Amino acid sequence: MKFERSEENVGNRVFKGALFLAGARFVLRLFSMVNLVVLGRLLAPADYGVASLAIVVIGFVQVLSDMRVNSALIALRDIDKHHIDTGFTMNFLRGLLIAAVLFVFAGPIANYMNEPKLGDVLRVICVVLIFDGARNPAFMMYQRNIDFSKEFNRRVASTVLGSLAAIVVAILTESYWAIVAGTIAGRFTEMALSYWRIPYQPRVSFREWRTFLGFGGWLTMSGIISYFTQIAPQFLIGKYLGAAQLGYFTIGRDVSQVATRELATPISQAITPGLSAIAHNNKRLRGAYRKAQSVILGIALPIGVGTALMANEMIAILVGTKWLPSAEVVIVLAPTLAFTMITSATDGLAMAKQATRAMFNRAVFVAVIAMPVYGLAIWKGDFITVIYALVFRLLLQTAVNMYFAKTLIGDSFFSPFTASWRSLLAAAAMAGAVLAVAAPFAPGDAEYVVLLEMMPRVILGAAVYVLAHFVLWRLAGRPDGFETKMLEVSGIALGKLRRFRRTAN
Numbered sequence: 001m002k003f004e005r006s007e008e009n010v011g012n013r014v015f016k017g018a019l020f021l022a023g024a025r026f027v028l029r030l031f032s033m034v035n036l037v038v039l040g041r042l043l044a045p046a047d048y049g050v051a052s053l054a055i056v057v058i059g060f061v062q063v064l065s066d067m068r069v070n071s072a073l074i075a076l077r078d079i080d081k082h083h084i085d086t087g088f089t090m091n092f093l094r095g096l097l098i099a100a101v102l103f104v105f106a107g108p109i110a111n112y113m114n115e116p117k118l119g120d121v122l123r124v125i126c127v128v129l130i131f132d133g134a135r136n137p138a139f140m141m142y143q144r145n146i147d148f149s150k151e152f153n154r155r156v157a158s159t160v161l162g163s164l165a166a167i168v169v170a171i172l173t174e175s176y177w178a179i180v181a182g183t184i185a186g187r188f189t190e191m192a193l194s195y196w197r198i199p200y201q202p203r204v205s206f207r208e209w210r211t212f213l214g215f216g217g218w219l220t221m222s223g224i225i226s227y228f229t230q231i232a233p234q235f236l237i238g239k240y241l242g243a244a245q246l247g248y249f250t251i252g253r254d255v256s257q258v259a260t261r262e263l264a265t266p267i268s269q270a271i272t273p274g275l276s277a278i279a280h281n282n283k284r285l286r287g288a289y290r291k292a293q294s295v296i297l298g299i300a301l302p303i304g305v306g307t308a309l310m311a312n313e314m315i316a317i318l319v320g321t322k323w324l325p326s327a328e329v330v331i332v333l334a335p336t337l338a339f340t341m342i343t344s345a346t347d348g349l350a351m352a353k354q355a356t357r358a359m360f361n362r363a364v365f366v367a368v369i370a371m372p373v374y375g376l377a378i379w380k381g382d383f384i385t386v387i388y389a390l391v392f393r394l395l396l397q398t399a400v401n402m403y404f405a406k407t408l409i410g411d412s413f414f415s416p417f418t419a420s421w422r423s424l425l426a427a428a429a430m431a432g433a434v435l436a437v438a439a440p441f442a443p444g445d446a447e448y449v450v451l452l453e454m455m456p457r458v459i460l461g462a463a464v465y466v467l468a469h470f471v472l473w474r475l476a477g478r479p480d481g482f483e484t485k486m487l488e489v490s491g492i493a494l495g496k497l498r499r500f501r502r503t504a505n
Contacts, residue, residue: 074351165182
């Protein structure tokens with residue numbers, strides 16, 4: 001297995017890797033939407049709330065104990081088989097330990113959260129912690145070398161099997177156990193496929209434990225603080241406003257994250273090993289970071305804004321009108337999450353520079369400001385106020401990330417805006433055009449009627465965004481950025497289509 005990293009043709013390999021991940025995300029979103037459509041009609045909001053609480057607890061204990069082994073395997077300049085073996089041993093022992101602790105304390109956690117059903121769910125779902133710890137770290141060598149083809153296969157398979165398991169159990173039980181079954185099936189598949197056709201099988205070893213602890217210590221503490229800051233709204237809504245309100249929030253958040261999680265995130269993930277490969281060349285690193293940010297925002301922003309503009313319609317089509325309170329979340333959260341993509345590659349930049357202590361300081365700063373705001377929001381006792389508190393935290397995080405990037409690469413604080421201003425103006429033009437022809441939403445209409453009424457506005461918005469973007473690009477003198485990358489992609493796609501037609505004829 002190849003442990004060394006190549007610096008050749010990094011840009012194209014990052015882009016190819018992003019395409020693989022985006023393809024995997026597309027399949028994931030397709031099956032997630034099927035899940036959403038089926039489970040949203042079979043389960044009650046309280047069921048979503050119970051499952052969401054369990055997943056939050058699982059995620060938190062993972063972050064609490066995460067030694068960032070996988071991050072180290074990507075970011076460290078030189079590694080060998082001893083790093084793989086040590087990483088496997090540390091991850092597996094960690095998984096066993098935290099699964100056992102969670103199983104023992106499931107009852108007290110459920111009592112604290114005022115949700116009796118949560119205890120049994122935690123005792124079952126904690127098995128995913130063992131599956132995650134048993135994954136083969138050698139799989140990360142493909143990502144280290146910006147090869148995401150195997151990651152594509154693994155994600156597609158785990159998503160398909162997880163979705164099928166959730167749907168079958170939902171039909172049989174019509175309860176939160178459907179989400180639990182889907183989560184377990186998906187995570188087991190990810191673990192199993194990390195060993196399939198991988199030329200290196202890890203062994204038990206502690207030889208490089210100091211290396212991992214030295215790299216991951218600050219990252220672990222940063223991850224704990226950041227994760228708790230991120231899940232605080234879910235925790236507070238679930239504890240003080242009830243499982244049903246948490247269910248509405250969860251559905252609204254999932255719909256809002258289409259732009260960020262399913263399209264822009266694959267690009268960000270592919271960028272991290274690419275930036276690590278050129279971290280020693282600051283000029284090259286700065287240019288790559290700027291271009292990456294402009295591409296990510298150019299993709300995410302129109303989808304986030306469009307999702308907010310048609311929030312009621314999307315909720316009605318996907319999960320039914322009983323979930324319409326979730327539209328309040330989508331209207332506020334979708335464009336905010338899309339805008340935060342303007343600094344989405346900052347963590348990858350920090351990892352490339354191995355600025356782990358600075359990441360910890362950043363997490364503390366954001367938490368110290370955001371947590372009191374969350375507390376004031378829940379004290380008011382209003383669901384939407386907590387959402388606005390979340391928006392405040394997201395915007396604060398974006399501003400802090402801009403300053404963080406400036407200190408890492410010596411760039412201007414406003415460089416993300418100078419690289420992406422055309423996307424911001426084009427999204428504003430798109431919003432104006434869609435609002436000008438907005439049709440009133442009728443909750444009693446059938447889903448297909450709502451879809452047919454929505455499609456002309458979707459087409460109009462997309463056309464205005466593309467047209468405005470390229471007009472602004474030409475007026476700006478055709479600078480290298482989002483538009484040039486999209487033209488390059490279009491050229492490659494058209495070339496492949498022509499070759500396919502010639503082959504077919």
